[in-house]
């Protein structure tokens with residue numbers, strides 16, 4: 001009998017500046033119940049799921065941003081109902097939030113995701129490593145993308161956990177554009193990768209049709225899942241947040257690279273798949289048998305060099 005796990009992606013529509021943590025949590029609980037009704041045992045929520053996507057706003061005062069958008073403890077009194085309901089229903093989940101923490105005698109801020117077991121225990125934590133955007137104020141731009149101002153680069157590495165009879169890893173949003181992130185998880189045996197995202201429909205840096213941005217999102221998801229022989233669950237927060245559009249297209253992709261389910265709206269929406277986890281295990285034994293076929297002795301540049309440098313070969 002092959003291992004199966006019913007996995008849901010619980011997409012969130014817009015959260016505005018005026019929305020409270022309590023109202024966000026209520027919507028997350030409703031999505032959780034809907035996923036439960038579909039038979040889901042593992043639910044993937046978005047990146048920064050309790051507030052609007054605040055890196056689009058410049059705040060002169062970090063103290064003000066801290067009080068508006070960050071979680072000093074998780075769960076907090078306002079977010080606790082989600083954790084209680086998940087435990088009551090016996091559902092494991094992934095959720096993203098802005099983490100404010102005191103470590104080694106100073107304050108740190110991370111864009112964080114956690115994996116919570118069906119019994120309510122904290123199984124794993126990931127702090128986003130690929131932070132897109134900029135740190136400086138761009139007053140001429142239509143909106144900001146200030147992840148480099150509001151967060152430090154994550155310090156926990158790319159890891160996987162034994163989770164609900166699978167090997168599960170976590171990534172966050174922009175990580176999905178970097179094959180290295182997936183490969184490091186796959187080298188630790190990842191059978192499921194969970195990822196939440198907030199992706200503006202417009203490119204801040206140069207004009208690009210919104211449909212092309214979605215196209216990139218989908219081809220990346222399909223190729224990363226296939227080339228690493230893993231289930232991939234990518235969940236959006238989307239729609240018009242105070243007039244700023246982000247696309248939906250939450251997806252659950254099979255290790256074959258096929259899209260098993262995809263959201264249709266830019267609102268609160270649940271999609272669910274009964275995932276055959278052994279499909280990933282089988283591909284890892286055949287097409288993507290890393291031990292048999294990888295040639296890391298020829299991959300040194302991947303870790304030695306950050307930016308591309310033109311270095312043509314000297315001879316034929």
Ligand code: CDT
Pocket residue numbers: 047132133145172173174175177197198199200203204
């Ligand atoms: N949240 C996040 O990482 N969003 C980025 C936007 C990239 S454009 C600066 C993404 O990769 O979707």
